[in-house]
Amino acid sequence: xxxxxxxxxxxxxxxxxxxxxxxxxxxxxxxxxxxxxxxxxxxxxxxxxxxxxxxxxxxxxxxxxxxxxxxxxxxxxxxxxxxxxxxxxxxxxxxxxxxxxxxxxxxxxxxxxxxxxxxxxxxxxxxxxxxxxxxxxxxxxxxxxxxxxxxxxxxxxxxxxxxxxxxxxxxxxxxxxxxxxxxxxxxxxxxxxxxxxxxxxxxxxxxxxxxxxxxxxxxxxxxxxxxxxxxxxxxxxxxxxxxxxxxxxxxxxxxxxxxxxxxxxxxxxxxxxxxxxxxxxxxxxxxxxxxxxxxxxxxxxxxxxxxxxxxxxxxxxxxxxxxxxxxxxxxxxxxxxxxx
Amino acid sequence: xxxxxxxxxxxxxxxxxxxxxxxxxxxxxxxxxxxxxxxxxxxxxxxxxxxxxxxxxxxxxxxxxxxxxxxxxxxxxxxxxxxxxxxxxxxxxxxxxxxxxxxxxxxxxxxxxxxxxxxxxxxxxxxxxxxxxxxxxxxxxxxxxxxxxxxxxxxxxxxxxxxxxxxxxxxxxxxxxxxxxxxxxxxxxxxxxxxxxxxxxxxxxxxxxxxxxxxxxxxxxxxxxxxxxxxxxxxxxxxx
Numbered sequence: 001x002x003x004x005x006x007x008x009x010x011x012x013x014x015x016x017x018x019x020x021x022x023x024x025x026x027x028x029x030x031x032x033x034x035x036x037x038x039x040x041x042x043x044x045x046x047x048x049x050x051x052x053x054x055x056x057x058x059x060x061x062x063x064x065x066x067x068x069x070x071x072x073x074x075x076x077x078x079x080x081x082x083x084x085x086x087x088x089x090x091x092x093x094x095x096x097x098x099x100x101x102x103x104x105x106x107x108x109x110x111x112x113x114x115x116x117x118x119x120x121x122x123x124x125x126x127x128x129x130x131x132x133x134x135x136x137x138x139x140x141x142x143x144x145x146x147x148x149x150x151x152x153x154x155x156x157x158x159x160x161x162x163x164x165x166x167x168x169x170x171x172x173x174x175x176x177x178x179x180x181x182x183x184x185x186x187x188x189x190x191x192x193x194x195x196x197x198x199x200x201x202x203x204x205x206x207x208x209x210x211x212x213x214x215x216x217x218x219x220x221x222x223x224x225x226x227x228x229x230x231x232x233x234x235x236x237x238x239x240x241x242x243x244x245x246x247x248x249x250x251x252x253x254x255x256x257x258x259x260x261x262x263x264x265x266x267x268x269x270x271x272x273x274x275x276x277x278x279x280x281x282x283x284x285x286x287x288x289x290x291x292x293x294x295x296x297x298x299x300x301x302x303x304x305x306x307x308x309x310x311x312x313x314x315x316x317x318x319x320x321x322x323x324x325x326x327x328x329x330x331x332x333x334x335x336x337x338x339x340x
Numbered sequence: 341x342x343x344x345x346x347x348x349x350x351x352x353x354x355x356x357x358x359x360x361x362x363x364x365x366x367x368x369x370x371x372x373x374x375x376x377x378x379x380x381x382x383x384x385x386x387x388x389x390x391x392x393x394x395x396x397x398x399x400x401x402x403x404x405x406x407x408x409x410x411x412x413x414x415x416x417x418x419x420x421x422x423x424x425x426x427x428x429x430x431x432x433x434x435x436x437x438x439x440x441x442x443x444x445x446x447x448x449x450x451x452x453x454x455x456x457x458x459x460x461x462x463x464x465x466x467x468x469x470x471x472x473x474x475x476x477x478x479x480x481x482x483x484x485x486x487x488x489x490x491x492x493x494x495x496x497x498x499x500x501x502x503x504x505x506x507x508x509x510x511x512x513x514x515x516x517x518x519x520x521x522x523x524x525x526x527x528x529x530x531x532x533x534x535x536x537x538x539x540x541x542x543x544x545x546x547x548x549x550x551x552x553x554x555x556x557x558x559x560x561x562x563x564x565x566x567x568x569x570x571x572x573x574x575x576x577x578x579x580x
Binding site: 029088090 | 357364367370374378381382392396421422440455459506
C-alpha cells in the first residue's frame with residue numbers, strides 16, 4: 001500500500017500531530033511537577049529557616065546566666081546554614097537577643113529578655129515605704145524623713161536615692177493575688193517567692209550564729225547589720241513565708257518576702273521587705289531599708305522606719321546572686337518573638 | 341483495488357484518530373486534575389505557613405480570636421529599636437528608631453506597642469512617620485535598619501506604662517483578619533478581603549477557627565467528593 005509518488009499519506013501526518021500534542025502535554029506536566037518540587041523544597045527550607053532562627057534565640061537565652069549588658073554580634077553555625085546572634089542592650093534590664101539565619105534566603109527572629117537589676121529596682125521605688133492604704137498620722141510621724149541619698153552605698157550603685165524617705169501609695173494599677181508579696185519590676189511576687197528560701201516557722205527571732213568561725217547558714221540567721229558578729233556582717237537573708245510572719249526581737253538584714261502580714265516586734269531588720277498584707281512595727285522595732293506593702297503600715301510608739309535604699313540595694317543584690325537568682329534572665333511572654 | 345485501499349486506509353485512519361483522541365482527552369483530563377491538585381497542594385502549603393508566621397509570638401484569645409468571618413488578629417508588621425531622641429522632640433510622644441519590618445508603618449492603619457525601659461508596655465495610636473535622611477540619625481541606628489521618626493497619640497485607655505519611662509522598643513501592628521472561603525484570604529482593617537491563593541476551595545466545607553488556642557484549619561477542594569477535608573496543623577509556637 002505504498003502511496004503513489006507525489007501523494008502524501010494522511011495517517012502519518014495525523015500520527016505525527018498526535019505525538020507532538022502528547023509530547024507537549026507531557027512536557028507541561030513535567031514542568032509542573034518540577035515547579036512543585038522546587039516550591040515544596042523552598043517552602044520547607046523557609047519554614048526550617050524560620051524555626052532555626054527562633055531556635056537560635058532560645059539557645060542563646062537558655063545559655064545566659066546573666067544578662068550581657070553589652071552590645072555584640074557573633075557568627076554562629078546552624079545545621080541549615082550560617083547565621084549570627086546579636087545582643088542589643090535597650091536598658092539596664094532589657095536586652096534584645098536577635099538571630100539571623102541565611103539559607104537560601106534570610107530569616108530573623110528576636111526575643112526580648114528582661115532581668116532584674118538591683119540598682120534600677122531600688123532606684124525605681126519612689127519612697128521608703130509603698131503602701132496599699134494610707135497610714136495614720138502617728139505612723140507617718142515615725143517614718144523618718146531624712147536625706148538618705150546614697151550614703152553608705154558604693155558610689156556606682158544606687159542612683160538618685162535622695163528624697164526616698166517617706167511613704168507613698170502603691171500604683172493602683174499594680175495588682176497581685178491575695179497571699180502573695182508585691183513584685184519587683186516584671187517579676188511577680190510568686191516568682192520572687194519561688195526563688196527564695198522558705199522559712200521553717202511563722203514565728204522566730206533572727207540572730208547571727210556561727211558555724212565554726214564562719215557565719216552559719218540557718219534560715220533564721222539573717223546576718224548582723226550591727227557588726228557585732230563580724231563574720232555575719234555581710235550575710236543577707238533571702239527568705240519568704242506564705243502567710244503571716246511574726247519576728248520577735250533579734251537583728252537581721254536581707255530580702256524578706258511575706259504573703260500575709262509581717263509583724264516586727266522589737267526586732268531590728270534592715271534591707272528590703274515585700275509584704276502582701278500589713279506591715280506592723282511594735283515595741284522598739286526598727287526597719288532600716290525599704291518596704292513594699294500590699295496593705296497598711298502601722299508603726300507603734302517607740303518603733304521607727306528609717307528609709308535606707310542602700311540597705312535595700314545590698315539585700316537585693318545579694319538575693320540576685322543566690323542559687324535561684326532573682327536576676328536570672330527570661331524572655332518576656334510578649335513579644336516574646338519578633339519575626340522579620 | 342483502489343477502493344479497497346481507500347477503505348482500509350480510512351478504517352485504519354479513523355481507528356488511529358479514535359485512539360489518539362482518546363489518549364489526548366485522557367491526558368488532558370489528567371493534566372487538569374493534576375493542575376487542580378497542584379493548586380490545592382500550593383494552598384495547603386501556603387496557608388499554614390502564613391498563619392504560623394503571623395501567629396508566632398501572638399497570644400491566643402488575646403492577640404487573636406475567633407471572628408464570624410474567620411480569625412481576627414493583631415498582625416505584627418515590624419519593629420524599631422530606639423536610636424535616640426529626635427532633635428527637639430517630645431520624649432513622651434516621639435522617638436527615632438532603627439526600623440525593620442515587612443513594610444513602612446502607616447498612621448491610618450497601624451498601632452504601636454511601646455516597650456519602656458522598665459519593661460512595661462503600652463499601646464498607642466501612630467500619628468506620623470518621617471523617614472530620616474542618611475546621616476540624620478547620627479549613625480546611632482543599627483546597620484541594615486531604616487531610621488524613622490515615629491510620633492504617636494497617647495491613648496490613655498490602653499496605656500500601661502509609667503509616665504516618663506523611656507521608650508526603647510516600638511512594635512508596629514495592624515488589625516487584620518484571615519479567612520477561608522473559596523480561597524485563603526486576608527482583610528486589613530475594614531477593607532475588602534483579598535485572596536492570597538487561587539480559588540480552589542469549597543467555601544461550605546473549608547474552615548478556619550481560633551479553636552480555643554490552637555487554630556483549626558480544614559481545607560476542602562471544590563468538587564472533592566466524600567470526606568475530602570485536609571486538616572492542616574498550624575504550629576503557633578506558643579504554649580501558654
